[in-house]
């Protein structure tokens with residue numbers, strides 16, 4: 001069997017079109033322009049690329065983008081003061097603090113200082129609790145993007161065995177909550193899981209969010225399963241040759257060994273071009289949702305979980 005490849009890039013484009021249409025209506029009918037503030041502390045090159053992409057796509061969808069770049073040695077007090085200012089700013093409907101933060105900053109403290117109604121990442125303890133109890137919340141972008149692709153691929157997820165590999169607060173745990181809410185039988189695997197290959201082989205839906213390049217092999221995949229690869233790992237690609245400065249070129253790979261998994265799976269997301277673009281599209285969707293909720297307007301259809 002050769003898996004169908006789930007085109008996250010194309011799917012993300014359709015999500016962005018819905019976002020843009022909703023933004024246009026908000027502006028025309030209500031005079032509201034949704035605004036997203038992104039806060040980046042330090043100069044991590046990968047984070048800089050993501051933040052730039054987010055800002056560009058925010059503007060392309062007709063929303064306002066506010067970028068705050070702080071130096072790596074910013075104090076916690078200064079960062080908290082900025083968050084207070086963004087919480088109070090009526091033009092800002094969404095706030096994202098790019099993670100990871102430098103070691104001297106307490107990310108739990110910082111995230112929990114964000115107004116939960118503006119927490120478009122869905123990382124605030126209030127949103128985590130709301131999601132876990134089935135109440136209306138802001139849903140984390142990466143799991144939301146994965147859920148949208150799964151529903152599109154499979155229709156109903158009810159009764160399916162879902163295995164999520166990884167238990168982080170930003171991907172694994174909220175992904176498991178969303179799958180449970182859609183009536184999957186959910187298993188969360190992690191670094192202490194026994195017989196992880198066997199656990200994975202039981203999955204109708206296998207979500208990999210580990211951060212280990214190509215860890216999950218085709219032999220771990222149940223024939224016909226739907227595989228969602230969240231991993232973004234930059235690895236050396238000597239086959240691409242050298243850069244001008246003599247260093248080896250690199251490439252992105254997922255947490256799944258794509259070629260072997262694609263021989264067994266029913267459908268699979270590629271890296272790049274899978275979950276990553278959907279994450280950013282869902283960030284834009286959450287910003288529109290937050291702007292609607294802030295103004296007591298009906299929420300956009302098809303953009304929430």
Ligand SMILES: NC(=O)C1=CN([C@@H]2O[C@H](COP(=O)(O)OP(=O)(O)OC[C@H]3O[C@@H](n4cnc5c(N)ncnc54)[C@H](OP(=O)(O)O)[C@@H]3O)[C@@H](O)[C@H]2O)C=CC1
Nearest residue numbers: 142166167168171190191209210211230231232275276279
């Ligand atoms: N596409 C996107 O938009 C996004 C992609 N990512 C990518 O997703 C991946 C995961 O990110 P994140 O959740 O933040 O990562 P974390 O490092 O926070 O969590 C990794 C999880 O994987 C588990 N794990 C590590 N090694 C193994 C192993 N050998 N076997 C089984 N489980 C293992 C860990 O288990 P334990 O808890 O026991 O240590 C942990 O729960 C990364 O590649 C990241 O770059 C992340 C966010 C967004």
Ligand SMILES: Nc1nc(=O)c2c([nH]1)NC[C@@H]1CN(c3ccc(C(=O)N[C@@H](CCC(=O)O)C(=O)O)cc3)C=[N+]21
Nearest residue numbers: 096097098099100121141232272273274276277279280
């Ligand atoms: N507060 C916070 N929220 C996040 O959502 C968040 C974060 N911090 N920190 C880092 C991770 C990672 N993340 C990605 C988003 C898009 C791509 C993406 O678009 N990837 C492209 C490739 C991009 C490239 O070429 O480098 C793709 O997979 O096709 C990847 C990773 C969001 N994260």
